[in-house]
Amino acid sequence: MVTYREELLKLLHGLSYEEREVTLTSGKKSNFYVDGKQTTCHARGAFLTGELFYEKIKACGAAVQGVGGLTMGADPIVAAISVVSVLKDDPLHAFLIRKEPKGHGKQLWIEGDKNFKAGDAVAIVEDVVTSGGSLLKAVERARAHDLKVVQALTLVDRLEGGAEFLAEHGLKLEALFTIEDLQNFSG
Numbered sequence: 437m438v439t440y441r442e443e444l445l446k447l448l449h450g451l452s453y454e455e456r457e458v459t460l461t462s463g464k465k466s467n468f469y470v471d472g473k474q475t476t477c478h479a480r481g482a483f484l485t486g487e488l489f490y491e492k493i494k495a496c497g498a499a500v501q502g503v504g505g506l507t508m509g510a511d512p513i514v515a516a517i518s519v520v521s522v523l524k525d526d527p528l529h530a531f532l533i534r535k536e537p538k539g540h541g542k543q544l545w546i547e548g549d550k551n552f553k554a555g556d557a558v559a560i561v562e563d564v565v566t567s568g569g570s571l572l573k574a575v576e577r578a579r580a581h582d583l584k585v586v587q588a589l590t591l592v593d594r595l596e597g598g599a600e601f602l603a604e605h606g607l608k609l610e611a612l613f614t615i616e617d618l619q620n621f622s623g
């Protein structure tokens with residue numbers, strides 16, 4: 437019987453992993469690319485991602501009230517986790533963190549903020565972590581909104597220093613997969 441993790445890895449390898457030269461957000465060159473959104477926007481991929489992240493969140497031992505992350509990579513993940521949590525009768529509300537504040541209205545950094553109160557424990561998620569900079573930005577925005585970040589999670593860790601960078605800022609990165617899982621997939 438195929439596990440959810442094995443099924444998600446197969447989807448990630450088939451939809452999100454490409455061996456080609458790219459320039460990353462950091463400006464650094466790489467000979468492979470991981471576009472997690474290709475998998476997290478797939479119907480089955482979204483379900484599997486939501487299930488596996490929900491399990492990680494529940495295993496952390498903290499009373500997490502919600503899940504959020506920096507738009508755009510985190511958007512389908514937080515939605516999937518939130519929906520899965522309702523199916524388990526254990527709702528985790530979602531919030532989205534903008535890269536820049538909204539230019540009109542209330543000029544919000546965070547969408548979905550009315551579902552939380554100061555001090556609520558949350559998990560921050562990302563689709564792919566390379567340097568850890570985007571995930572740290574999301575954590576800082578959540579903390580500035582008086583949310584207590586208790587977990588930092590990623591779908592794929594590229595193993596390029598992100599976990600170490602986040603550790604320097606007091607965060608332990610938990611990854612569902614590493615780039616080695618994708619590169620060694622024989623499926």
